[in-house]
Amino acid sequence: MKIRPRRSVLYMPGANDRALEKAKSLPADALILDLEDSVAPEAKPEARDKVIAAVKSGGYGRRELIIRINAIETPWGADDLKAAAAAGPDAILVPKVSRPGDMASAAKLLKAYGAPNHTRLWAMMETPLAILNARDIASVAGDAESRFSCLVLGTNDLLKESRARALGDRFAIIPWLAGSVLAARAFGLDVIDGVYNDFKDEMGFKAECEQGRTLGMDGKTLIHPSQIEPCNRIFSPSEEEVSWSRKVIQAFALPEHKSKGVITVEGRMVERLHLVMAERVVAIWEAIAR
Ligand code: COA
Ligand code: MG
DSSP states (O other): OOOOOOSEEEEEETTOHHHHHHGGGSOOSEEEEESSTTSOGGGHHHHHHHHHHHHHHOOOTTOEEEEEOOOTTSTTHHHHHHHHHHHOOSEEEEOSOOSHHHHHHHHHHHHHTTOOTTOEEEEEEOSHHHHHTHHHHHHGGGSGGGOEEEEEEOHHHHHHHHOOOOOTTOTTTHHHHHHHHHHHHHTTOEEEEOOOSOTTOHHHHHHHHHHHHHHTOSEEEESSGGGHHHHHHHHSOOHHHHHHHHHHHHHHHSGGGTTOSEEEETTEEEEHHHHHHHHHHHHHHHHHHO
């Protein structure tokens, strides 16, 4: 089972040298080096140069490196994509995706620009159309040439575009988050929750991490280093989950259970689908430990 933990995915402004350097020592699973919304128009070319240099120079260890480019139709988008393709990060995050064609054409451009095969594509789900088209957008992943591997929720943009109220429990946007999780799962994609802006509110942040995990998110996008540690903890399987999963795996491995579809473990019905779930929990636990 090939699993990459994506519990904590930290954004940083591409123009911020200090953040790019500091990220080398932060315990985030993935880093999004941003060229889009956190970079002012006049700083765009400079940020692009800094991000490309950071990716090329390395020093980020096992952390997954993602470059968020500007939308292709902006004055910077095409140059961003070309430069990112040449730098070959783990992934390129395409903002403001609204239709399946947006991902298909980004994949074609990446190929034309000679991006290495390991460079995958991630999509920001942050427009009303993206939510309405989530299934069709995710279905692009069915084409192996698409490089498509992950959805990222852009909750600030969704609140802006929808005019929904940003209340603490995310009442208004829960259906869109849940729909994105289903679209991702239907086509084998990972899916990462949106950011929590009030980075000094640890209680509120933890509650939102729990909510995202309950919805099925693989992790959460973050804006500040202080959010990494609680996020990693909440998106890791708990010790109880791991020990239960091991019991399920061991039970199905017993000679008398090898050919059974359903068994009892500690008084609970356990089917082979639970075995598959248990194997995933243990695999992600082991990947985290590595
Ligand atoms: N990535 C890496 N390092 C970060 C960071 C980030 N996102 N945010 C802060 N840091 C570093 C700071 O450089 C500082 O490092 P130092 O003390 O070793 O010099 C340390 O963490 C503490 O930072 P702090 O002073 O608490 O925050 P700040 O006032 O400098 O910055 C923000 C606050 C919100 C502006 C900043 O966290 C940020 O830019 N976040 C990302 C925003 C973003 O990318 N948005 C786009 C997607 S929504
Ligand atoms: Mg956005």
